[in-house]
Amino acid sequence: MTPREAIAPPELAVVCTPAPGDPVVVAVTGALGKRSTAALLARLLGAATTATTSLAAAGAPRVAVVLNVGCTGHGKQRAAEAIGELLDTLPPDGLAVLNADDPYARALAARSSAPVLTFGRTDGDVRAVGVRLDPAGRAAFTLTDPHGAGAPVRLDRPGACQVFNATAAAAVGLGLGLELGRVAGALGTDWGAGAAF
Template sequence: MQVPLAALTEPLRATLVGSDATIERVITDSRLARPGDLFVPLVAERDGHDFIGAALAAGATAALSERSADNLGLGLAARLLLVAHTGAALNDLAGFARARMSGSVIGVTGSVGKTTVKDLMAGVLATKLVTSASERSFNNEIGVPLTLCNAPDDVEALVVEMGARGPGHIAALCELAHPRVGVVTVVAGAHLELFGDLAGVAVAKGELIEALPADGTAVLNADDPFVAAMAARSAAPVLTFGRAAGDVRAGDIALGDDLRASFLLTSPWGSASVHLAIAGEHHVTNALAAAAVALDAGISVESVAEALGAATISPWRMEVVTTPGGATLINDAYNANPTSMSAALTALGALPARRRVAVLGEMAELGADAEALHHEMVSQARSLGIEVVAVGTDAYGIAEVPPADAAAVLSSLGEGEAALVKGSRVAGLEQLVSWVVGG
């Protein structure tokens, strides 16, 4: 979004201090500041106003502020938009940006796979349309406004990831984003402490489908009963995807030694062979979701198949690397819940290796069933001939080890051996991978 500061005074109910200038990007992290940026200081555990000076010194063009330049200790040259509340102003700014768009917003949610679907979808849509998408997992009340604000003015397809940590969260994000297309991946046991049970998760995720206009499209996973049932909540036409059922399906699925899946994509728009660029058979379903949106947008099935064969995803998700010792290491450390953990263990079990080790961190926010769910993962691992090393948690019912010991186990693996590193975000196990792979 390129816009003069003066044009923002009315929608943000703001007062411009200093000369007018054009901003091109909105940021909330002063460390990222560069010319053309509008820095938005949010007030949470730390008060972002304390970093306005640093952002401007680093080159930011202007900053929102609830305080005057004098109060902030800034000079007369400081360029500020004075507002009553910076958090509310960020939402107003996102609404202003959304109103300027003529392209479609595609919302993506689900307990598992939403970031991967977002990445794959953006990669496919970008072959034919001016496309923008949420960075990394920018899917909350801060990330979604930033995604809207930072989309290019000529965007034709904006893919917005939407997360929920409670009922009403996705509905609030939809009020900002006004999606025309909504995709729901899976309803699974993530954040059960907050939702209570799977039915509660389904209610929250389905808020995206309820927000769609009648001329939009609801894209639903036909293999997941909770997701498929959301069709009844949609005023928009429904397009389904799935491996076992759906309008957009996968047949003849095969998995290579590199864990990359191949399949025959079948749809009402025709069929084509796909060879994914990313590892893990479970990503076939994610690819089908992305394909369904792209086909609905008018992209040919041949172009979709070709793009899926080149599309990549965000870091620390089923990254297959080789350790200095020659072992194959699956870095899936970004996050974990029982569904994604089970899929990752299955992927490790499919690798041709004489020894397989899973280095696992905690699966957080699972509620009352947390112990049983962790133990289930150990049982699955053992059934696949996988050794389990638990890092920083005794939830798996086995002795936990410190990160240094886990790193030693991984470093000891050699050619013909394989490992998985996975845990919830709080475990931060990507650092472990960095130690081992980076030496």
């Protein structure tokens, strides 16, 4: 492999929960949505801070979230390979959360020794159903869990892209054992100043 063909490590947004003695490190990667998703996760999981870093600096995540695989053509395959290295680091009792609407992200499931939970709008274990936008561009939808139960969500940030970020964060919360109602309620609250639009 020439230096030009080398695979760059993915940039991560990292959230660390404040659990005493056993913090949960959640690494979020993808071409788009890392900071917004990390801000949602921080709110949902009660974390005080988020950071953007590399896999080497993040330590060993227990949860990995793959939002999407960027680039086009062969670049997409190389990006997926680099992101797959994140999934390789997960422990068997960890969690891989993958975008079911992105075929490259979904295909990474085989790389994880941890359980896999998918999210999306058209497919996935955790879905946003019946998405609609108010005049200010804020989304409302029904969040469905892997068992088919649903709860209403109304996001406070504008943009249809926020549905994607919220559904990814919801999959992490549900995968870590939070109740659907708590997850749905937390998604509608202020995400904090660190969230990108």
